[in-house]
Amino acid sequence: MNRSILRRAALPAALALSFGLAACSGSNEATTGSGSDESSTSSSLSGSLNGAGASTQTVAQQTWAAGFQGTNPDVQLNYDPVGSGGGREQFLSGAVPFAGSDAFLDDEELAQAQERCVGGNAMDLPTYVSPIAIAFNLPGVETLNLSPATVASIFTGTITTWNDPAIVAENAGVTLPATAITPVHRSDDSGTTENFTEYLHAAAPDVWTAEADGAWPLTGGEAAQGTSGVVQALQGGEGTIGYADESQIAPTELGTVSVKVGEAYVGPTAEAAAAVVDASTEVEGRPEGDIAIELDRTTTAAGAYPVVLVSYSIVCSAYEDAAQGELVKAYMEYVISEEGQNAAAEAAGSAPISEDLRTQITASLDRIGA
Known part of the structure; x- marks a missing residue:
């Protein structure tokens, strides 16, 4: 189970x-x-x-x-x-x-x-x-559209710069720098990590092959202790990207990702999170x-945000x-x-x-x- x-x-x-x-x-x-x-x-x-x-x-x-x-x-x-x-x-x-x-x-x-x-x-x-926000630090960029496969590729280290063609293709009109991407993950055994990796494994299984786990399953990137540690690491380094409870990201000036659900992109709002739970x-x-509750991470329901x-x-x-x-x-x-x-x-x-x-x-x- x-x-x-x-x-x-x-x-x-x-x-x-x-x-x-x-x-x-x-x-x-x-x-x-x-x-x-x-x-x-x-x-x-x-x-x-x-x-x-x-x-x-x-x-x-x-x-x-x-x-x-x-x-x-x-x-x-x-x-x-x-x-x-x-x-x-x-x-x-x-x-x-x-x-x-x-x-x-x-x-x-x-x-x-x-x-x-x-x-x-x-x-x-x-x-x-x-909702779990996928947050990033790119001055001048407030939001990005990313598919599950692109998000997974970033956190596995396959995509390494912000102007990678895969990111550019989903964000027409956004000027993206050649800044190196630094993925930030939790260093402690974390429920947020388990939820995030479960989403990646369910929504992008060809890219993210590791099973869901509270302990970060890959090497590389930057590790930070607790929710507050992740937020501090994101704020402290240009080009960083990580994941944290949206309540901890909202007070910051970090950008957030809208993930692709069906043919639309959905941001991390309370209403969108509730829609997944209801489904x-x-x-x-x-x-x-x-x-x-067994969450449906692959939902295509309109307005649902599955990184929850x-x-x-x-x-x-x-x-x-x-x-x-x-x-x-x-x-x-x-x-x-x-x-x-x-x-x-x-x-x-x-x-x-x-x-x-x-x-x-x-x-x-x-x-x-x-």
Whole structure:
């Protein structure tokens, strides 16, 4: 089974603190004032709730934490953007009660989760949908049209200069320099990398022959740690090209690629990312309450942008500490609420989940403590 969507990411702890989200440390215990109200707006909730995982969710987690704590001032929320792999490891070991991950749990991890979830099971809940921007640094050029094969050829090192005939042919009227191309990839095991390489393998299999992987599978190019490292590398070198969550590219002056979908070129917008998710299906054979999505990377649907990630919140259906489970449930109810999703969309440029998906996730959350 292709895990499709997702895997790992990382930001420095200092950046997490600058966002106001304390690094995940200390106790994960949670308590409630009355223990009777499970809604995300209950002022009776109190205690601390620690999560860890995908750096792609950093801005969204900051936004969700602020909104949730606004109506639950006695709850302290901490999210450590250690990367998807690190988040899953901390969740499975019991170090944190929830994780953010750009990859849903695989079969081995699901088996480990049965012990961690005290007789229940882990549930992958798709709470964050965002385009992955293919970004470049070419002064004076704001956007480029590129087919999947051209993108793959750039990252395999077959195309080495910006005025290569293949790039020129897709960008009539754009003056392209003979500047050398420097592809930038993640040095850490990354969900963004897994999503990006899955897209390349699915959409340009003749050029990109490597399977999807969270670890960059090729030699050459420039490696950078975490989402922030990739953005810094792109900004620091003329002729660079890389990939990162669009929310991290939008505030910069970097150019972005519109990829060829069918006969049109589509840019990395929230609406275009949502269109791909709507056209995709769920993975079969998953545990009850789990919602893992198999993305259609080769879609030709009008307006769809297939270089997308669906990032999950991973929770248990049962917790040894009932109060902790109550906090997890209440926070996730806020995360998927219309208010929470719209707040993240405004702050991070993500695509709000559909009403149908919200209903599905709500049913999953109702399993916690049932």
